[in-house]
Amino acid sequence: MVIRSDKFDDVYFSTDDGMAETHHVFLNGNNLPKAWNDKARFTIAETGFGTGLNFLCAWKLFDETAKAGQKLHFISVEKYPLSKDDIRDALAQWQDDLGNRIDRFLDLYPIRVPGPHQIHIADNVTLTIWFGDVADCIPEWQTPIDSWFLDGFTPTKNPDMWSESLFENMARLSHSDTTLATFTAAGFVRRGLETAGFDIQKTKGFGHKRDMVVGRYNGKPIVNSPQYKTIAIIGGGLAGCAIAYHAHRMGLNATIYEAGDTLASGASGGKLGMINPKLTAKPSPQADYYTASYANALRLLSQLDEIDFNVHGSLHLCTDDDKARRFRGYIDNLGWHDDHIYKKGDDLYYPDGASVSPEKLCHALSINAKIHSNKKIENLLTVDADIIVLANGYAVNDLIDSDIEIPVSTVRGQVSWIKPQHAIDKNICFGRYVTPLTSEGFHVLGASFQPWEMDITLKDADHQDNVDGYNATRNPHISMDDVIGGWAGFRTASKDRFPIVGHLRDNIFVSTAHGSHGIISSMMAAQIIMASATGTHMPASTSVLSSLSPLRFNRYGDKKQSHGK
Numbered sequence: 001m002v003i004r005s006d007k008f009d010d011v012y013f014s015t016d017d018g019m020a021e022t023h024h025v026f027l028n029g030n031n032l033p034k035a036w037n038d039k040a041r042f043t044i045a046e047t048g049f050g051t052g053l054n055f056l057c058a059w060k061l062f063d064e065t066a067k068a069g070q071k072l073h074f075i076s077v078e079k080y081p082l083s084k085d086d087i088r089d090a091l092a093q094w095q096d097d098l099g100n101r102i103d104r105f106l107d108l109y110p111i112r113v114p115g116p117h118q119i120h121i122a123d124n125v126t127l128t129i130w131f132g133d134v135a136d137c138i139p140e141w142q143t144p145i146d147s148w149f150l151d152g153f154t155p156t157k158n159p160d161m162w163s164e165s166l167f168e169n170m171a172r173l174s175h176s177d178t179t180l181a182t183f184t185a186a187g188f189v190r191r192g193l194e195t196a197g198f199d200i201q202k203t204k205g206f207g208h209k210r211d212m213v214v215g216r217y218n219g220k221p222i223v224n225s226p227q228y229k230t231i232a233i234i235g236g237g238l239a240g241c242a243i244a245y246h247a248h249r250m251g252l253n254a255t256i257y258e259a260g261d262t263l264a265s266g267a268s269g270g271k272l273g274m275i276n277p278k279l280t281a282k283p284s285p286q287a288d289y290y291t292a293s294y295a296n297a298l299r300l301l302s303q304l305d306e307i308d309f310n311v312h313g314s315l316h317l318c319t320d321d322d323k324a325r326r327f328r329g330y331i332d333n334l335g336w337h338d339d340h341i342y343k344k345g346d347d348l349y350y351p352d353g354a355s356v357s358p359e360k361l362c363h364a365l366s367i368n369a370k371i372h373s374n375k376k377i378e379n380l381l382t383v384d385a386d387i388i389v390l391a392n393g394y395a396v397n398d399l400i401d402s403d404i405e406i407p408v409s410t411v412r413g414q415v416s417w418i419k420p421q422h423a424i425d426k427n428i429c430f431g432r433y434v435t436p437l438t439s440e441g442f443h444v445l446g447a448s449f450q451p452w453e454m455d456i457t458l459k460d461a462d463h464q465d466n467v468d469g470y471n472a473t474r475n476p477h478i479s480m481d482d483v484i485g486g487w488a489g490f491r492t493a494s495k496d497r498f499p500i501v502g503h504l505r506d507n508i509f510v511s512t513a514h515g516s517h518g519i520i521s522s523m524m525a526a527q528i529i530m531a532s533a534t535g536t537h538m539p540a541s542t543s544v545l546s547s548l549s550p551l552r553f554n555r556y557g558d559k560k561q562s563h564g565k
Contacts, residue, residue, distance in 0.1 A: 314353025
């Protein structure tokens, strides 16, 4: 089966033999596998992901030829992502050649929402797909590229992609060993690449095409990133355990220092939490971050066992005019495919919405880490590791001996456990929220928001507030007789209510203030920190990174204060 783009009136791969074209143009054209023989990490960048055929062929070749310990990172961009069904139909003809790689890829294929989607497809292979316009995406990339696959639709039908900006960004990201290959030999493409600093030559094209182009960058040598081996994580909640998980994937030995008796002893100890995005009515770094975090969490959690992860949808009730305005903005302005967000009457529905046990998730994420419980770190000078991550919530300032300000505070939240209710089969959000049944057989209803409260003791008044909030929007009503227990904890929030994530100084990184969306945020934060620490491809834009930065408050002249519980 050959898929044709209605937008560009062009096919996604050769009608003669798409796989043979991939090998001739992109793999042989970039001298693969020889080019990755002596590299611990090899990065391929592609313009035009399409069906993923080029990636799948590169992955197979890497599996067949790479040495033990080598890693491949394949980065691509796609403005008009295909559906899983369309991709499956297009690739079915190569099922025998590519084996279970097609199934593995489609199992982890991102939901179609804008932004970067980083997928750990195998122990030695990572795929990052950016859903968006190449003109917007490629300026955000910082990772050195070893090989370029230029595979957008033909320049005569898609001239906007083959732009001066593309060629200039390719040069910015290339080094003296970087190669490129493309099926086209169009004159303006050759001239644009040559002007950007690539030595270009025409060679025999594939099939009926007479010529194609290959090239090498004529410029700066590559600067290798440091190779770290150990990471120390202060804090054993979701933020710290997520760091441990991704550190292990990157080949680092992780140690978690937890002040409490066990992992998830603080705000991460809830029985069930929602997988839910936090959006803004217009495009913003905050919306970009939570969009990527939501998609990333759905993908990552689906691969873990025994964490009570279930996809059942999230319904957000339209309770006032402001919510109606915001719901319209989400749909009209943020570029989500309607497979993943739509209106149900006046309400908003996320069909991919899910829930998970934060407590069980912490244990699953940290299974490969060395854990020191009842170990409160008083001074970072006592910690011996290549990288240190502060993931200790509101106590983060206790370990920072500098004038850097990290303004965090605590917010007490109490949830109520209620008896089974037939009407609750999905996450329902209405200012508060209620979840489907936990594995223990009750719903979680919450949560109170009390930044002034320091008492963790369960309070009947807070249970009553939760019940009243539910009854204001739901039928049939519940009563205090339906409350069979509860839980209270302290979330950490920043002054601007956005997470604090990134490099602080020297070898120290921070992941804190994830607030009420800590499950999805902590997962994404871990990927960002590990990319920053190891010099691998960053799954976030520069505007998102700037908004998350621990240093953002100091830009406005804030002074360090003492913050505590």
